[in-house]
Amino acid sequence: MTAERRGPYFCGIDAAMDVVSGKWKSLILWELDAYGTRRFTELKRGLPGVSEKMLVQHLREMEADGLVHREVYREVPPRVEYSMTEHGVSLNAALAPLGAWGTERIRRIGAEKIVLDAS
Amino acid sequence: MTAERRGPYFCGIDAAMDVVSGKWKSLILWELDAYGTRRFTELKRGLPGVSEKMLVQHLREMEADGLVHREVYREVPPRVEYSMTEHGVSLNAALAPLGAWGTERIRRIGAEKIVLDAS
DNA sequence: CAGTATCCTTCCTGATACTG
DNA sequence: CAGTATCAGGAAGGATACTG
Numbered sequence: 161m162t163a164e165r166r167g168p169y170f171c172g173i174d175a176a177m178d179v180v181s182g183k184w185k186s187l188i189l190w191e192l193d194a195y196g197t198r199r200f201t202e203l204k205r206g207l208p209g210v211s212e213k214m215l216v217q218h219l220r221e222m223e224a225d226g227l228v229h230r231e232v233y234r235e236v237p238p239r240v241e242y243s244m245t246e247h248g249v250s251l252n253a254a255l256a257p258l259g260a261w262g263t264e265r266i267r268r269i270g271a272e273k274i275v276l277d278a279s
Numbered sequence: 280m281t282a283e284r285r286g287p288y289f290c291g292i293d294a295a296m297d298v299v300s301g302k303w304k305s306l307i308l309w310e311l312d313a314y315g316t317r318r319f320t321e322l323k324r325g326l327p328g329v330s331e332k333m334l335v336q337h338l339r340e341m342e343a344d345g346l347v348h349r350e351v352y353r354e355v356p357p358r359v360e361y362s363m364t365e366h367g368v369s370l371n372a373a374l375a376p377l378g379a380w381g382t383e384r385i386r387r388i389g390a391e392k393i394v395l396d397a398s
Numbered sequence: 399c400a401g402t403a404t405c406c407t408t409c410c411t412g413a414t415a416c417t418g
Numbered sequence: 419c420a421g422t423a424t425c426a427g428g429a430a431g432g433a434t435a436c437t438g
């Protein structure tokens with residue numbers, strides 16, 4: 161496993177970035193915010209192109225950072241449900257203005273947007 | 280030179296991250312916001328540990344993204360002043376809540392904070 | 399279903415030396 | 419002063435095969 165930092169940090173942005181950076185993390189946050197609870201395979205379908213390795217790795221880091229809760233149901237076949245913690249919810253709220261800025265930027269520069277299908 | 284993406288993006292956060300990610304970019308934003316205008320060497324002193332290569336590279340990318348304005352004074356020795364554009368100012372505003380969240384996180388996990396000296 | 403375990407590639411970052 | 423050029427390292431991300 162990789163990606164262990166947790167400081168020292170230059171500033172708050174630096175510390176927040178440490179937790180959010182990773183190609184799929186903001187998308188995971190978005191999915192969990194939109195659906196409340198999501199199974200591993202559902203997340204995988206919702207993040208087109210993600211490998212299982214990266215998905216697990218990001219989820220584990222976010223769990224360690226207290227953003228995501230992982231609930232395991234001991235059944236056969238196994239079921240695992242991911243959801244956001246309060247801490248994750250607060251991060252999402254803090255990210256909202258940045259998301260709006262980015263959406264405006266997409267419009268501004270006419271960048272392509274990847275359409276995610278609702279499942 | 281590296282780092283050319285500009286889409287396609289999954290969402291606003293993704294697009295904003297594309298512009299902000301880079302080890303020193305948020306610090307550069309912070310410096311320019313605090314001082315208004317900064318020369319190359321001043322930025323270099325303000326970002327302890329940055330190499331000239333990375334500093335130039337980040338500044339060029341931020342200039343290309345319309346966040347930073349670069350003013351060259353044709354003197355000897357040369358003088359170049361960097362400042363934020365309106366677009367950069369709006370990004371900084373959008374980053375403020377995330378910065379506050381990160382500052383709270385530093386306190387929460389008791390991470391070390393790198394002290395930047397005022398010059 | 400929900401992961402592990404490897405291997406491999408690419409990108410990001412850093413160190414150092416040199417220049418208009 | 420404000421860069422450029424080159425080389426080298428490490429970390430992030432991806433492809434594929436296998437498992438409780």
